Amino acid sequence: MPVAETWLLPDGVADILPTQAHTIESLRRRLLDTFAVRGYALVYTPFIEYVESLLTTNNVGGGNNHDLDLVTFKLIDQLTGRLMGVRADITPQVARIDAHVHPIEGVARYCYAATVLHTRPQELSASRTPLQLGAELFGYAGLAADLEMIDLMLTILADAGLTQNLHLDLGHVAVFRALAAIAGFSAEQEQVLSNIYQRKSIPELKEFCQNIAHGNDFLVLGRLGHDLSALAAQLSPEARQNVDVQNALDQLATTLAHVQTHWPQVDVSVDATELRSYHYHTGLVFAVYAPNLAVPLAKGGRYDGVGQAFGRARPATGFSCDLYMLTGYLTQEEQIVVAAPAGREASLQTAIAQARSAGHVVVQALSFGKTTNALEIDHRATHTLVQVDKVWQIVKLES
Missing domain, CATH: 3.30.930.10 (Bira Bifunctional Protein; Domain 2)
Structure with a gap:
């Protein structure tokens, strides 16, 4: 190479x-x-x-x-x-x-x-x-x-x-999984429909649901996954009575209320078709987004x-x-980086220790003769340690 x-x-x-x-x-x-x-x-x-x-x-x-x-x-x-x-x-x-x-x-x-x-x-x-x-x-x-x-x-x-302009997205994979079980889907059908939901493609969803059992439930989920009350009202009687569906919708509603109460500065929404990592997650899923960022x-x-x-x-x-x-x-x-002169005098070492205890970075010259140029001691130096009237002081470097 x-x-x-x-x-x-x-x-x-x-x-x-x-x-x-x-x-x-x-x-x-x-x-x-x-x-x-x-x-x-x-x-x-x-x-x-x-x-x-x-x-x-x-x-x-x-x-x-x-x-x-x-x-x-x-x-x-x-x-x-x-x-x-x-x-x-x-x-x-x-x-x-x-x-x-x-x-x-x-x-x-x-x-x-x-x-x-x-x-x-x-x-x-x-x-x-x-x-x-x-x-x-x-x-x-x-x-x-x-x-x-x-x-x-x-x-x-x-x-x-x-803390500003955050958006929390809530979902629950159990809604989709329960509806798929009611419809008797195969693993392949679940995967195809999961991919359609993740693409948010209503035309593909309509086509997929034309000739399957309980197709209207999946159409309703695709259209109203963000509106829990409307979703629950328009699901089929069998889906509404399903314990897993009921529990999932209840958990979403409770979580939504919790976030709105305790995190009022966070914008929050529900998407019951959020199936990210569908085969991995089993219940509530959540993600936080910032403006102009596609990934959470x-x-x-x-x-x-x-x-x-x-x-x-x-x-x-x-x-x-x-x-x-x-x-x-x-x-x-801005980090304070203090350039200190070489030497082991007690007063100098005390001043260096006090500056470091205050959270400042202190770099001491390795040899004598470099004390007048702080940037030669450390190129990041913003301050220097100088002795004025026998007292060591931190002085800001001039721009």
């Missing part, structure tokens, strides 16, 4: 330079503290493990998670000959911990922040190495766990400085039974976000 190309990185992979890295790490620490004081225990998961673990789901749709399979890099373990994968999502790993590695009784709360790797960008101009931060709650099947997760997700975004800032939902393959199926709900995306919305704070 020519020398001129040795520094190039693959598409979707980038270095994080000092200023951005400082912002990301500061945010990561702050958000992990937010998790910690709410009882979410931090875990570190391996970046590589056997694909059987990485691709395990709750098997609602049968088999492994196809979407996750497509974005997972795979390689052969030189020790065992088995197929391994580099994690593309941390949620299955945390489910493995809850089910087998750390199987505590009752409710368990975990959080994480680590890099994942995707075979290709998930969205236009997205990174293939997102810094995934998230939380998972295991062991509670009630709606209260989902509400806690939504509150935590919105709190995390607020802590990151994202954060997303999550319920995925009961995810630990089944590990021998312990448990109710579960969670959310995740990409820290790199969040920091793109932050205003860069």
